[in-house]
Amino acid sequence: MQAYQWYQQLIKPSWAPPSSVFGPVWTLLYIGIFISFGMVFVMAFEKKIAWIIALPFALNLIANFAFTPLQFGLRSNILASIDIVIILATLIWAMIAIYPHSHAITYAQIPYLLWVAFATCLQLTITFLNFK
Numbered sequence: 001m002q003a004y005q006w007y008q009q010l011i012k013p014s015w016a017p018p019s020s021v022f023g024p025v026w027t028l029l030y031i032g033i034f035i036s037f038g039m040v041f042v043m044a045f046e047k048k049i050a051w052i053i054a055l056p057f058a059l060n061l062i063a064n065f066a067f068t069p070l071q072f073g074l075r076s077n078i079l080a081s082i083d084i085v086i087i088l089a090t091l092i093w094a095m096i097a098i099y100p101h102s103h104a105i106t107y108a109q110i111p112y113l114l115w116v117a118f119a120t121c122l123q124l125t126i127t128f129l130n131f132k
Contacts (some may be wrong), residue, residue, distance in 0.1 A: 003072035010077075011129040016122055029112050036108040037061065040098060049101050058062035063087045077127040084123045088116050 007019070020098055037057050044054040063086040073078035099106045 003075065006075050007072065010126055013122070013125045013129070016126075025115060026041075028121070029115060032108055033112060036105050039102070039105055040094075049098075053097045053101065056090045056097055060087060060090035060094055063090060064075075071123075077123070077130055081123050081127045084116070084120045088113075088120050091116055 004019075009112050025089055028101050037060075040049070040054050040057045043049045063083055067087065070083050091109060093107045094120060095109050095113065
């Protein structure tokens with residue numbers, strides 16, 4: 001069974017958006033992530049901020065890129081749930097860490113934060129509904 005078919009067969013809450021929403025939303029979010037996270041890493045390379053401030057951004061990227069292989073490759077709702085909570089936590093940490101150095105980068109994360117908060121609720125709900 002292909003990953004898409006597997007996901008389609010999962011029990012989802014009535015408020016789950018159609019699968020077609022995820023691609024466009026993530027495309028827009030990744031553009032913002034690329035620009036704002038890139039600014040953080042440039043600031044760290046230029047020694048305008050300490051590397052420890054860039055750490056939650058790096059951890060967030062690692063967790064973000066791990067989600068699809070965990071969810072669709074391993075077909076593990078539990079691992080995907082743990083991962084998305086890590087994504088949310090590292091994003092909040094990143095926003096707090098960079099705020100004293102760049103309010104703009106923090107504010108630029110708000111759409112990402114809102115989507116990840118929603119996606120976390122969705123993933124946790126799907127995991128609960130399909131727990132066997």
